[in-house]
Amino acid sequence: MIKKEEYIYKWFERFWHWSQALLIFFLALTGFEVHGLYHLFGFENAVFLHDIAAWAFLVLIVFAIFWHFVTGEWKQYIPTTKYIKAQIAYYITGIFKGAPHPTHKTVYNKFNPLQRIIYLGLKLLVIPVMVITGIIYMYYTYPNNPIEISGLGLIAHIHTFGAFALMAFVVAHVYLTTTGETPLASIKAMITGWEVVTLDEKEAHKVHMQKAVDDSVAGYYRLDSKGFFVEVNDAWLSMYKYSNKSDVIGKHYSLTRKSEDLQELDHIFQSVMKGKSITSKPVKRKCSDGSTGKHLLSANPVTTEDAVIGIEGFILDLDETHEFSEHMYDAVRDSGAGYYRLDEQGIIRDVNEAWLKLYKYDKKEEVIGLPCSFLRPEGEVEEFNQIFRHVMQGETLSGKITMRKCKDGTLARHISSASPIVMGNKIVGVNGFILDLSELDVSTRV
Amino acid sequence: MKEKVRLTTKKDSRKNFFRLLLFFAALIIPWILVSIFITKTSVKQENTEIKLINYKPDTIADVDHSKFPLLRQNFESPEQVTAACLTCHNLTASEIMHTSHWKWTKVYVTEQGDTIALGKKNIINNFCVGVPSNEPRCTSCHIGYGYKDKHFDFQDSSRIDCLICHDQTGTYEKFPTGAGYPVSTPKSFNGKEYLPPDYSFIARNVGTPRIENCGACHFVGGGGNNVKHGDIANELKEVTQEVDVHMAIDGAHMECVECHITERHEIMGNLYSIASENTNRLRCAHCHTEQPHQDNTLNRHVRKVSCQTCHIPTYAKESHTKMYWDWSRAGQFKEDGSLLVRKDSSGNIVYHSKKGAFVWENNVKPDYIWFNGKAEHYLLGEKVDSIRPMPLNQLYGNYHDKESRIIPVKKHIANQPYDPINRTIILPHLFGKDSMAYWKNFDWDKAARHGMQYVDLPYSGTYDFIETVMYWPINHMVAPADQSLQCADCHARDSRLKSLTGFYLPGRDHNNLLDLLGYALLIASFAGVLIHALLRLKNNNKSVKNN
Structure with a gap:
């Protein structure tokens, strides 16, 4: 509860x-x-x-x-x-x-x-x-x-x-x-x-997930069983440089790839339709103006009781100009994106399985209700609080590399996004995604 | 860990404060405005400026009668004066002889479709019962000379009495038992001296009837001041606004004929102790309009409530009026055999050997009835039904009738002679110098026999007494506006209209069953809530203990 x-x-x-x-x-x-x-x-x-x-x-x-x-x-x-x-x-x-x-x-x-x-x-x-x-x-x-x-x-x-x-x-x-x-x-x-x-958890999760999707910097998409777009969010549109949902919805996913990259996507689509999940696959997209960009793709089957009726997932931008983009491109390959939600006082209200794995917890109950600041090494708490305040005032943050403190006390790196949760006309919390960077020695690569 | 992190900035908290302030202002300000509006407007309602139309307070005489040589002669008898009047007013006699003031009847069509002539001449009341066989006493108020029995010639214009209405000197008086004549030699009646009038002086001083002229008869109906009507009496000649705003010397100071508009001697206004039809009625609205109030809620009342109802809170404000008359107790004497007369502390006769016992009242709250302007009267010789007191004049109207309004009435109840065999009300021969008159020999049997024979109706030889009631609409003694009835006089459980049932009157009426149901519902919800709360508290304590 x-x-x-x-x-x-x-x-x-x-x-x-x-x-x-x-x-x-x-x-x-x-x-x-x-x-x-x-x-x-x-x-x-x-x-x-x-x-x-x-x-x-x-x-x-x-x-x-x-x-x-x-x-x-x-x-x-x-x-x-x-x-x-x-x-x-x-x-x-x-x-x-x-x-x-x-x-x-x-x-x-x-x-x-x-x-x-x-x-x-x-x-x-x-x-x-x-x-x-x-x-x-x-x-x-x-x-x-x-x-x-x-x-x-x-x-x-x-x-x-x-x-x-x-x-x-x-x-x-x-x-x-x-x-x-x-x-x-x-x-x-x-x-x-x-x-x-x-x-109740399920309901709240659903509601906030929806909210997170709508507001997040992560692009969201959903395709039907034949590969036609059913839904995309604003972040998706901006990454692909479309101005209107109607330009995309109803179209086939093939318009999002250059012909040489399409085969890979076909492959992903078919395997997800068979029930497989893809987490964070780095891919290259073709935008509406013909330019290209890189992003991480996740894809999950959309199921009814017994059949797969489509696929959905998120994309996280890996901007070419970003100084860490190349590293991240490698870093987040095949890693799951963690989701978290904080209330206006910085208390953890929800996290997903991937998040738990990254922080080495077993159950949500272990962290829900705790202030987020304890997840940081002591030296970085003040910096975290500052970020939190900024987001609570309406800023959106993406691609920030931060240090986390796991359950067993070990430290690790991840890249995080954070966006405000707006309810009515009031900011009531913060949510976002984290992508693991621990497998990489970022400092040596830079 | 429990420390709360306040993340709102100063700017935000100020914004929130203003928002909260605005919210409460939006909630409270309309209430303040409404309460100011109410207190201001209730002061405004005190403005009692009266809307008036059609009212011309003064008429200027066309002629000065004192200048006519014809009127400078020495008149010997009142008939000579009448002849002189008719010399110039040579069409007036026929006018007069068509009025009910002269004929003492009006023609009307009854519910059954019969056309009858009904009036003082032949109607039965529950005061001195009726005119026939008692003429010389009653007809002292007829506008004629010599209406001494049923053979009076109503076609003889020389018998018209012009002076009783037109005398401006205040010296002209008819003798109480003179069949309409003044005295020719000094005589006294009930201790009052009556002198022969100076006809020449009076004839040169005639004019539009004044309150004194009308009042000479109408204020003393029933043989004394304010006996019959209750709302018109001698004191109206000189009263303050508290008694009657229209007649008051400190108020409008109006004459009777300013409201009772008269054209060609036809005077407007009915009194339903005699009248029967919804015609020729005086309406307050003639001057005051149909929407006389500033308050529309009051104006809406006009459809159902007559003006008099609210504006005449009490009648008989100064002198007392007779409310009950018991003829059955007449005929008791002092031990020495002389007439027994008892008076109350205010000087009203409460017992008289000739008339029986009376109840008088003063400052009376009227009774209220629905009335549509139509009435039916008990007619001489009609069978009496079983209703007691038996109504002599039935005023029609009810809530469901468009024409009906609530009016105030004086209810006069009497116990009067009655023939139980023929089931008719007896017209007794009361006054007369003959041996049959009740006031001579105090024998009801003889009086009844003679009276009924006089009008050609059967008398069984047995007499009894029957309780009867008359309704006298109250139209005069209008109080100042600030003394008129207030809403709660009628709209309350203890309502003035308590006995006027058959319709829903807010504030007075309620459905007992429905109210009971309502209370039950309220009590049930209170009880349910209370029990529920107690159970919750109890279980709460238990769980606290367990913990």
Whole structure:
């Protein structure tokens, strides 16, 4: 399990939520006075204030609807029956035993199935009914009106019952906010927007891998079973000097090689389609303008349950002008690229198998949660911290040769890339790749 | 290792601070604005400038009657004055003789489709019951001379009394039992001295009717000040705004006819103790418009609530008005056999041998009913149904009717003579010098027999008393705006409209079952939450101990 602070509630969402909370509270306060339950503002003022608040609420609703559709956040409310039993069981029994929440909050799925159903019910049933009956209540004078209902009774009763239902919802809603990480965590999250969420490894890995791919200096590609491009990222495009994805997608991979190099690639493609993985093979590419460049290629089969349906992988540029390029070209040949991810405080949140191998660890759990700085020889910690700060301010770093301290205390060299992880409009961490250089005595070669 | 590395720069934290500030400002400022708006506008509502249309406060007389030689003669009798008037106003007599002030009836079509002439002349009320057989007393308020029995000639224009309405001297008075005539020699009645009028002086001083003219009859209906109406009484001649904003000497100081617009002697306005049709009604909106308030919520009320409902919070503000009359207790005397008269501390007669027992009230909160301008009346000789108190004038209207509005009424209840065999209300012969009159011999049987015979209706020989009710719409004694009813007078559990059921009134009404369900839902959610929380706490403690 990985715990992480995520930016879940956008500023408008929070503004909307709290305004709505205030308005519902105020509407209930004045509404139940109009209902005759107590004397607080006086009937006249209560009606006046109730009407004003109702109009304010209506304006807020219009903005909220707009926001939900523009941001696509409405999808968060699509009801699902998946895990709903588990969620109910959790509230009835699991919570007392300290069992974990059966569902996990992410930026893309911030409501549990019960919340989805209840909130959707509020949005599609309770609030529209309250708004419609409220408007009729305000303007309806029987029988001098086109709508034929005999009097306000029914309208008023529906409106009143809706108010009771909303109040019951508020009670349960406020109580359930205390079932988060800590009793006040959910309320704090609704104020600041940030909430510590527990992510399951696979999901987080997927999400961050995707993110890493999108942002990294490493080029990513995916081909279908016949060798046609399905996907490439921006880094890939820039290495190949294309300006548009559409120039590449759907084309055959043969356009990426000079004819004399194509046979090698055919060979790679066929072997990967048979299930083999290629890690860091130095190759020569043909760019869109006909120029050439060197990069490291990795390729893995893309599989469904039983068949290989394509290949995907990364390419890391080995720029000809880079002073170490030749060495690296040799160095990283056949070596696996290690992937790592740090949070904004420099704590390791994720690494891959290749990374573990390079650092001589056996399991991820040994390093996840530790600050990255301990992976450096003491003399280089300050330099590392400086790099980390730069990346956290938005810089991207590639091809930096650094010294690592392995599990057994031995030192080794690698070349690393680091790019910021951007979430919303905030940098929330750093990720990148490392390529081993330990087999080479760089200093003698230079 | 636990040391947190703060990586935000100064610039970032300032940015974050401003963002947070902006967020809270966005949340709080609208509320501050709304509250300012509310406090400012509620002050603005105090502005009570009144919208007025169609109102001309003054009319200038066309002629000066004192200059006419015809009126400089010495008049011997009131009929001579009338003849003199009609010499010039030679079309006026026929005008007068078409009015209900003269005919004491109006023609109208009943629900059943019968065309009947109904009015003071033949209607039954629950005060002194009816005019027939009691004419000389009742007709002291007829605008004619000599309406002493049912044979009065309504076609004889010489019998029109012009002066009762047009006298400007305040010296012209009809004698209470004189069948519409003033006295010809000094006489006293109930301790008051009546002198023969100086017809010549009065004839030279005539003009548009003043409040004193109208009030001479209308303020004392039922035989005394404010007995019948409750909302019009002698004090209106000199009151402050607190009592009546229109008549007040410190207010509009209006005359009756400024609202009761009169054309060719047809006076606007109905009172549904007698009237039946939704015509010729006075409307406040004539001057005040249909949208008289600055507040639209109030203006929307106009469709369902009459102006009077809110603007006449109480009636009978100074003198008391009669609320209950028990004829069955009449006929008790002092031990010496003389008339027994008891008065309350305010000087109102609460018992009189001739009339029975009364209940008077002062500053009365009106009753409220739905009314659409149509009424039906108990007609002489009609069978009485089983409703008690039996309504003598049924005012129509209900919530579901477009024309209906809520109006304030005075409910006058009486216990009056009744023939249980024929199931008819008895018209008793009360007043008269003959031996049959109740006020002479105190014999209900004789009074009933004579009274019913006078109108050609059967009397079984058995009499009893029946409880009846009359509804008197309240239209006068409009209070200053700041004393009118407030929302919560009606929109509250303890509402003035408590008895006006059959429709949903916010603040007053609620569905018990629904409220119960609502409370149950709330209590259930509270209880559920509480139990859940306690269980969580308990298990939490357990797991802490185990650890």
